Amino acid sequence: MFENLSERLSGVFDRLTKQGSLSEEDVKTALREVRVALLEADVSLPVARDFVKKVQSQATGQAVTKSVTPGQQVVKIVHDALIEVLRGEDDPGALKIDNPPAPVLMVGLQGGGKTTTTGKLAKRLKDREGKKVLMASLDVYRPAAMEQLAVLGTQIGVDTLPIVPGQKPVDIAKRAKQQASLGGYDVYMLDTAGRLQIDQVLMQEVEDVRDAVNPRETLLVVDGLTGQVAVEVAEEFDAKIGISGVVLTRMDGDGRGGAALSMRAVTGKPIRFVGLGEKMDALETFEPERIAGRILG
């Protein structure tokens, strides 16, 4: 994640920090390159523009160009601006799951990594927080998807709701809620059906499920490799369903990372986790300091 961007920026900043003194023109030239690097990383244009404008206003002041290490000052300003643009929850990994059984709704398009992420999160809650988790697949259109969740459950040692053919998603959700109460579960995770693209039927179905269980967290799982499209998908889901956060998957394959940089600024919603592989423990919390450090090397 971010390898390409990181490489581009380190080129720009190496040149800047090697120069003894900097003119305002030097800083402006460097920031133009930063803007290009951001756009090449598929960061949305308004976000890249705002970012550079903010850095520029702080970096072209006397204090920077007259300082002993002006290049490093600029890097520090960029670092802080990155944290600002990535800013999310104070503790992104802390799901709101007090008051058991807490419903967690997983939404997103088909193939985005929803079922895999449901398993990863369930495992994390079980292993790290000792939670008793129940998972239920609401994908009535794809029996294979229901089966996939059951297989994952067995693999990670997390219970899944028994499959009852012919039930509607809302009824499965209600059954999960009941089972979670009766069985003394802390959390029940609902893995909703995805579509290849957003459509009215899908949204209505997810809305009905949401209204039936009143989720504590609604996490949108979206493929980070799709860049700005991921951000658009998040905007649409948030407008229709209301999401509490985003999980960006396939970040192990994304050297650009643009979706991660634009998500918060465009949608106002925090990235909570990133998926970094197919394995059940390939999930990390999204922490701006660490990410900014990774980008700036």
Ligand code: GDP
């Ligand atoms: P769903 O249709 O949204 O439920 O998607 P799945 O969970 O079935 O995932 C689709 C494919 O993406 C599967 O082959 C997963 O193993 C893979 N996948 C999910 N998350 C990640 C990730 O973070 N990194 C990588 N490399 N693959 C992932």
